[in-house]
Amino acid sequence: MKKDGRSRINWIFENFVTFLRKCTFRVLSVGPIPEHIAYIMDGNRRYAKKQNMIEGTGHRVGFLALMSMLKYCYEMGVRYVTIYAFSIDNFKRCPEEVQSLMDLMQEKIEGLMEEESIVNRYGVRVHFLGDLKLLSEPVRLAAERAMVVTANNSKAVLSICVAYNSTNEIVHAVEKACEEKWEEISLLNASGSGYGLIGLECIEKHERENLIKLIDIEKHMYVSVAPDPDILIRTSGETRLSNFLLWQSAYCYLYSTPVLWPEIGFRHLLWAILNFQRNHFYLEKKRKQL
Structure with missing residues (x-):
């Protein structure tokens, strides 16, 4: 009985939070909603060190943060999301760490193809962008399968930049x-x-x-x-683009938050969008001057 009561309380709380989030989205929709948001997911390793976690755990927690951000974006009506998952420069890290990241990437890519995954729930087409021949064969094949499996999804687009700069x-x-x-x-x-x-x-x-x-x-x-991004969000307080979307980000709003990527939450996305809306007229004016 206690377990059932606790489950019901959790269910009520989760639905209440969802209701508040939808109300917030309704208020935000009075202003311009970004069509395309890009993320530099920085700080996974620092988060693991900060929390005294074993190496690699930070990236797993970071994946959960990514799923939350995707859910918020697609619920809000953001059609395009692009993430910087693995830079070409990351191949310079020690071989053990690179292999660990490749294994994790393969695991999560295969998870995207499951029926109950977020991409199927929101009708998201997945693209893997970059020099894919640099990836290990299992990861490359998994990425190619995911693109084929989601090719008919048409409600939103997720671009995952791997082996990219x-x-x-x-x-x-x-x-x-x-x-x-x-x-x-x-x-x-x-x-x-x-x-x-x-x-x-x-x-x-x-x-x-x-x-x-x-x-x-x-x-x-x-x-x-995807069209050029409207907002580029980077975590961990860094204000560098780190060789990401240099061509496409000339007139997008750059938002840097001090939290590490696994710590990012709804409030950070909300603040980024509010600032984008505040600067939207100026950015559009500059874009039209091209």
Whole structure:
């Protein structure tokens, strides 16, 4: 009886909290709601050290924090969420730590494919973005399966940046744009109606500056699956972008909170959105000046 009574109290409390959260979302919706929020999930290792936990536990607690943030975002109507899960630079850590993170990543990716997972509950399509060939084979295969399994989900999008940094993304996009343009020129020449020598001279004189356009590069960006972020949130008090979304974050609102990632909660997201709404007019004005 005591157990049943305690369970009922917990159920009532959880539903009351959910009701208050929905009321808060309703109030927030009076102002502009961000379409895309990006997260730099910083501080997992420091949290484990702070709590005297064994190595790796901080990342597991951090995953629970991520699930909460995703739930809040999707309940609020944020369509796109992008997270910085594993940088290319993280491969420089000791092999044991990298392997431990790869194992944890594989475990959590496989969990995303379960029927009761958050991505299926909210109809979320998952993208893994970055130089995926750098991942261990089990993680890469799990990521590819997750993208296939969630391909028909259409209510929201979760982009998980792994083996990623902006430098690599920009170089990749420029290379792909150049390859595409070269193939286009080669096909025209092969058909007999191409540029030829005179055409190439014409390009050099009149089209050299516009041969590769901005749109040619942007469509090959890893993060082209989502619009530019409206808010970029980083935990642990750091104010650096750490080579994350450098191309896409020129006019987004940057919010840094001193809490470590496993400590992030609803109030921090709420404060970030309120500040975004306060600065929205200024940010939109700057964006339109492009």
